[in-house]
Amino acid sequence: AQSVAQPEDQVNVAEGNPLTVKCTYSVSGNPYLFWYVQYPNRGLQFLLKYITGDNLVKGSYGFEAEFNKSQTSFHLKKPSALVSDSALYFCAVRDKSGGGADGLTFGKGTHLIIQP
Amino acid sequence: GAGVSQSPSNKVTEKGKDVELRCDPISGHTALYWYRQSLGQGLEFLIYFQGNSAPDKSGLPSDRFSAERTGGSVSTLTIQRTQQEDSAVYLCASSLDRQENSPLHFGNGTRLTVT
Numbered sequence: 001a002q003s004v005a006q007p008e009d010q011v012n013v014a015e016g017n018p019l020t021v022k023c024t025y026s027v028s029g030n031p032y033l034f035w036y037v038q039y040p041n042r043g044l045q046f047l048l049k050y051i052t053g054d055n056l057v058k059g060s061y062g063f064e065a066e067f068n069k070s071q072t073s074f075h076l077k078k079p080s081a082l083v084s085d086s087a088l089y090f091c092a093v094r095d096k097s098g099g100g101a102d103g104l105t106f107g108k109g110t111h112l113i114i115q116p
Numbered sequence: 117g118a119g120v121s122q123s124p125s126n127k128v129t130e131k132g133k134d135v136e137l138r139c140d141p142i143s144g145h146t147a148l149y150w151y152r153q154s155l156g157q158g159l160e161f162l163i164y165f166q167g168n169s170a171p172d173k174s175g176l177p178s179d180r181f182s183a184e185r186t187g188g189s190v191s192t193l194t195i196q197r198t199q200q201e202d203s204a205v206y207l208c209a210s211s212l213d214r215q216e217n218s219p220l221h222f223g224n225g226t227r228l229t230v231t
Contacts, residue, residue, distance in 0.1 A: 043222030044159075106158050
């Protein structure tokens with residue numbers, strides 16, 4: 001079984017400040033990890049993924065995420081937040097040893113609100 | 117290029133009626149997924165199609181839900197005898213292939229309201 005936890009329903013950050021959106025996961029093997037963003041009334045958009053290699057992954061719109069195996073975390077970060085970053089963010093995990101279609105498990109999402 | 121297209125964007129229906137939701141995946145994408153997004157519930161997997169293989173229906177919540185994919189392209193999700201708890205946003209996604217690290221490309225969803 002695999003699962004994803006996004007412990008914060010909402011994160012508030014002032015524009016220009018660094019932001020972090022937290023994600024922890026549980027898988028039986030090694031994970032593929034993803035972040036998606038959803039703007040109002042839109043579908044989800046892929047931001048970045050961790051497959052293997054460097055623990056720090058860079059993605060779209062200046063976002064990055066750090067894979068930490070010991071803490072089973074994959075927190076999303078950005079050095080300087082923009083108001084336009086305000087959206088709903090989803091973390092997702094897939095177990096490399098799995099292969100089922102439902103192998104991509106999403107968290108419940110975190111609302112990121114950037115205040116001007 | 118064109119993304120994943122879903123129609124209608126909004127659907128209001130009366131309890132007990134049947135509804136059909138349509139998904140046009142990105143051309144060339146062999147994998148197609150349906151998810152349901154309810155307020156505060158995240159994304160719930162419903163069904164998965166890969167090429168000509170039998171679909172994985174393990175996420176369908178009841179036998180009122182069914183889906184088909186014709187010609188390996190367009191997919192239709194059908195909900196029979198709709199109930200108020202079916203109200204949600206239904207998202208379709210496609211990916212290039214079945215590689216586990218292929219990102220999903222989502223449509224904008226169909227917002228279903230059952231009155």
